Amino acid sequence: MSTDLFRIPPELASPLEDIDRAHPVAFRFDGKRLRGRAGDTLASALLANGVHLVGRGIKYHRPRGIVAAGAEEPNALVQVGQGTRGEPNLKATQVALFDNLSAAPVNVWPSLKFDALAANELLSPLMVAGFYYKTFKEGPASWWDRVYEPLIRRAAGWGKAPPGPDPDTYEHTHAHCDVLVIGAGPAGLSAAKAAAESGARVMVLEDDARPGGHLLARPRRVDGRPGHQWAAETAAALAAHPEVRLLTRTTALGVYATAHVTAVERLTDHLGPGAPGPRQRLWHIRAGRIVLASGAHERPLVFADNDRPGIMLAGAVGTYVHRYGVLPGRRAVILTNNDSAYETALALLDGGGSVVAVLDTRREPSGPLVEAVRARGVPIRAGYGITGTTGRGRVKRVWISPLAEDLSPRIAETTLDCDLVAVSGGFSPVVHLWSQGQGKLAWDDRQACFVPDPARPAVEPISVAGAANGCFELAEILAQGANAGAEAARAAGFTAKATTPPGVEAPPATPPAPIWLVPSDKPPGEGVGKHFVDLQNDTTAADIALAAREGMTSVELMKRYTLAGFGTDQGKTGNINALAILAHELGKPIPEVGTTTFRPPYTPLTFGAMAGRQVGALFAPERVTPMHDRHRARGAVFEDVGPWKRARYYPEGGEDMDAAVARECRAARQAVAVLDASTLGKIEVEGPDAAAFLDRVYTNTLSTLGVGRIRYGLMLNDDGRLMDDGTVTRLGEDRYLLTTTTGGAATVMDWLEELHQTEWPELDLHLTSVTDRWAVAQVAGPKARDLLAELAPDMDLSAQALPFMRFVEGTVAGLPARVFRISFTGELSFEVAVPWSVGGALWDALFKAGGKHGLTPFGTEAMHVLRAEKGFIIVGQETDGSVTPLDLGLDWALGKKKGDYIGRRSLARADLARDDRKHLVGLLTEDPGEVLEEGAQLVDDPDQAPPMTMVGHVTSSYMSPTLERSIALALVARGRQRMGQTVHAPLADGRVVKATIVDPVFYDKEGKRRDG
Amino acid sequence: MLRISCPWCGPRDETEFGYGGQAHLKRPDNPEALDDAAWAEFLFLRDNPEGPFVERWVHSHGCRRWFNAVRDTKTDRVIATYRPDETPPEAAKMVLKGQEGGR
């Protein structure tokens, strides 16, 4: 096992160091066993072991290393864990180290050291911006599946999806607060303190494991104490405050309408797999006001071959030295356009490293930090840039040159040997959430960055403080934070006092001197060097220039053409450089080019966190009938109908579905069978205006329906299409019971309520869903009456006393029951409804008495066959949202003498009255054993060359046990005028099935059987 | 996710509500008297302004009542909500006036 050779010796450690040296942590990276310390991130532990090479670029597969120390890391993407706990696409800078952590690089094939696809770099002249569009759009279509897609998938992956269900649990939590502070750096802590002192309910979200922001990684003094100590004390006081909730390891992901903020809290990721409790928690927070204190990201400088491992952001280098006690390199070259990188030089020197030189693109750098570095004997080369780098797998030499006044290309003057290049190009405020809240940005020319524009505030109640607001002086950051916190509390209705911000000791924050492209010997794209702008997407300055030349003059077009700002990175480090280079190419000032849209989430999150507890059995509620246990006991096979579990068939003795369905159908036709029809939607309409209301929403006249009578009714949409069908029973003068399809119950209820409330509120009635008040057994078959008579000795169920489409109340099997003479099978049939709670008792009683009558349970599949034999439609099967009652031959159900009803006017529209519309017909295949596929398209001429003229399609198709042959229902153009004619169904397997158009009623056309 | 104030229940998350399109459309008294174009106008054509829009919502997972709202389609912010039987608030009146003028 190699040890952490690049750990700074304890005697040189920074007072800010936040690792536990006494607690070694073993881990694996790329199969190698390594050791870090408690408190490390995966990135700091790798650097402590001298590992810089952690991945490969997405396009050219060049070696890549760790660049940053936080969420802005573009390169160091790793796969952590294995099997179903394997998680791709994590940033090594954000992975907390734990014992036995196992991580692997992504986007390397076959291995990190030898990447077969690095040959892409040799092809790089072909892989310019827009490569994907240009090549794949024009190649032969057949190449896509076989060549392009496998190639791209292998080449472009950022890790592997886990192979099975996630074994961890996740949860969602909703919270409300008066003031939400995002970021617990000096600005955020100061804001939270001020808001909390007013008594407001405050939430603080911090991405890091510790509050403190840059105070954790830079030596500062606040209020007479070391800055990190001030942060710890302030955070502890906040956490102890009863009205404050301070969440660490929690990343704000997005700002949505009405101050809705989502955030993910990583509860156990730092403990390793299998830790108790949920792994992550997704927060939904409603805030009164939001204070955004999200800080700033350092920008790299763009120079030739600036992507080698060992080339890092200067601020990140400082963080690794101070906080993690790691020397990312022993011989550093620093390239900067501002003073902040000089602090990194001092940190490296204090940690025992050496600084070969500071190359400053400015002509005359000055100030306390510059002088401090100079005083340590470090050569400072003013007005210099890097023109190129070498080193396989790790930078080992840089070419340097003085910059020309006009920044024209320069031949290198000399070289410097090094193992680390620390780069600073200035800072970009993290404005993602401000922009998501619809705040606009203004270009700050002095600081060379986009800042929230106070003149164009966010639609959401967001204020911004600290570095996120373009404020980099510590004293001012604390003051801004306190102000923003107090103001937010006031806006939320609390009284907040003005406070005096604590005194600080910090070096002055001077603005950078922008330089967007450090020149090399040739302009970008002309030499061999590549000037990377977006490391994650392998976008170079040459790509952006090409995009501009090819007309991608808007920033959004450039983004899509070059991919700059895409992916998990979302342009955190590269965005401003890309915009500035585009602006330069277009000869426009940066603010005129503008920025791309910042979209949530700010950082990627797992699907597990998004799903929360809504997985497996909790994904969607399941509804079951009171007879469900009985069906299960009989071995029923269930199907999902809407939210319901319905028994589809009841196989006996190893029957397959066809055999079971055939047996169930025969029972219904020859003896007696029973269907659990409890799931049918049921709605009671009650009130003096119930009849008038139903006349307006059904096509039929229901006001004339006698009490105790039943009518089949159709409900249309306003545009005349069939929406639902069912029966309407008049229970009393002012009281109706409607049934709906199982899947349509909620839609119909919604629709009726909407019409009543918004169109005819003057109608006096109530709508009540009673679907799960009544359990229903549909008893069908020639012996149905005999069976029921036994169970209901007090009821007269004769055809004279209870004719077809009549209803009666009574007692069945000792249970209060409603009995309806309705038939969906064509047989003598009674629907017996009893209170839901005694549905099981009814079912048991039926079977207790039913044995001698041959009572057989039948499922939805047999029900479908039986109704198809009768030509009865099922809404959603024979209809698809374009079908009218006229198409279905249901003209008889349209009230001719009544007033207006929903859909009536539309039925007269020219298109719906066309005589060449598709009609519902029956089909009989030439071969009686051939069961057509439902959905099969029908044509007149099977020999026509594609695209063929389609005249209709099969809507239902079964083997009919009653007719002992196949039957089908279909919608066929002019079908009713084409009885006896032939249509053809060309099948996917190449066969063509011939069928004759017939009447859709296949069985008992006279309807004799329904009376028994 | 919007936060919408149901006139009966108070502010609730958008997930509790259903959307119902443009508000204050008048169902024709006698559709049979309309020609196809006029009927299609009622059936299919809706205003689509950038800015305040008066629309219908229903508190599906709450009181199940319909109400009206003025929402700015540009910022996606609800400016006001009111019951169907209430006199529309000023914000709604201004939009409704503009819509009539635009027709």
Ligand SMILES: [Zn+2]
């Ligand atoms: Zn409500």
